[in-house]
Amino acid sequence: MTGEAAVSGRVAPGWEAVRNAFARGQADDPGAAQLAVHHHGRLVVDLASAGGGPTGPAAYGTDSVGVLMSVTKGMVAVCAHLLSERGALDLDAPVARYWPDFAAAGKGATTVADLLTHRAGLPSFASDAAGVGLPGLLDWKGRVTELAAMRPLWEPGSAFLYHALTYGHLAGEVLRRVAGVSVGAFFAAEVAGPLGLDLWIGLPQEAEHRFVAQFAVRPEPTDEQITGFLAGLGLSPADPLSLALHATAAELAAANEALATRQGRAAELPGAGGIGNARSLSRLYAALVGPVDGVRLLSPLTVDRARTSRNEHLAPPPPLDGGDASGRSRFGLGFELPRPGLPMLGGGSFGHAGAGGRLGMARPESGLAVGYVCTAMSWEPAAGPDPRWTEWTDAVVTAAAAPGPAG
Incomplete structure (x- = not known):
């Protein structure tokens, strides 16, 4: 010091x-x-x-x-609990009650609580690192459509693994279907507005001049470093979970790239x-x-x-x-x-x-x-x-x- x-x-x-x-x-x-x-x-x-x-x-x-960054997940959770208090959203109900297509590929019993607690078995948008980059990451409809069709990597509710970006789209799509507006619009109207907060999920143009960019102290890990880390966890390169975690790293790099642009900051990345x-x-x-x-x-x-x-x-x-x-x-x-x-x-x-x-x-x-x-x-x-x-x-x-x- x-x-x-x-x-x-x-x-x-x-x-x-x-x-x-x-x-x-x-x-x-x-x-x-x-x-x-x-x-x-x-x-x-x-x-x-x-x-x-x-x-x-x-x-x-x-x-x-x-x-x-992931502090945003708590903002999304606030929206979910507000809708729950109002009787519009049952957090223990199946996701498919609000998002019928989500029941595909063995996810019919997945609950909203599973989404909020990283138990859904959908830690990445794609099955490999080449699956989602830019501009695809900013395509909300495309991402949630793929998540709805995906088969989970484990039985939902039976295990826990952090859903770094998919958390925001999974919970955010449920909130959108319940509230009738995007999670960013709901947060702005029901949370930030009443409290007068300078908090956004989707930065408006009029606040752009106040933005100060983040920067990395160390370089992003290479593919070789990620592979070595996963191997240390006992995962072979071809294991579905290994592929998904590789994809997560690529998705996070794409998110950081997006947030360095006006387009990315204006988009809603609620994870x-x-x-x-x-x-x-x-x-x-x-x-x-x-x-x-x-x-x-x-x-x-x-x-x-x-x-x-x-x-x-x-x-x-x-x-x-x-x-x-x-x-x-x-x-x-x-x-x-x-x-x-x-x-x-x-x-x-x-x-x-x-x-x-x-x-x-x-x-x-x-x-x-x-x-x-x-x-x-x-x-x-x-x-x-x-x-x-x-x-x-x-x-x-x-x-x-x-x-x-x-x-």
Whole structure:
């Protein structure tokens, strides 16, 4: 650690230690970042760092917006729970109730909950790495038509494996059929609008000037590296799961390429293409666990249902070795839950991380909600918690427990 990064923004009295911790965490980050915290619905931290290195954008501030990567999945989950509360969507019902074509190829019993918990057996859009690139990735109708016809790689509900991009199209198509509008339009009207959020699934032209691009700290893995990694998991190159995971890597590379363009940012990629800032992300999560300026999105009962673990008992699909479950991803209905590599705000937390280090989360018991957005693609989940997070997480929890801020 080289010291502290220059930080702009504000903190409420009693939260000064969070500013200092954020500055320390960003000291060696070559990119820019934002950190926002709500406590019992009140914005108490709203900070930005333009970056500790020469590549950090000098104009970056708390109003800037950037790519959220898989944090977007939590935004999609909010939409699903809203429709569930309104009685329009049964999360335990078969997907085919709302999307009849989806029953093809043995998927008739697949539930909406299976989609939200990465148990559907459809981790990629194609069966090989050449299947989906650009512009095909941005063809919504084509992608969901292929998913509906696909045979799952395992019996839906019987195993768990992260659906990096297909999660957004699977859940998003169900939401589109129930709500009558795209998931991006629904989120804009029913979530972002009432709360005044700078969060989008599909960035509008009028907000494009506020966008700050992400950048990679390390190169994309080569085909040889991916093959070697999969071989280390016991997968042969010809195994259907190996082919699907190869395709996933190609799809993610295509998504990153798309998000570097205006066309890609305007499109809806609800698995990873959300755009926004930390302040709005924190405000969204605050409105899930309590009122924010008179608006509360979900009931306590719905939140408890959303943060109840749904996959801890499941191993990855064969032929992957289940291995030690202690570090395995934990999911509720559409939200990640605390685990050793993602401790969040402690027990009872829920939210979603995104590639590179983005994070949105809340903990009802402490009234805390947090948004963290960064431009450097530097965090790898397998390596443990992002070191930038560890600098400020404890400070946030400590400040929330102190009599001053709580009052």
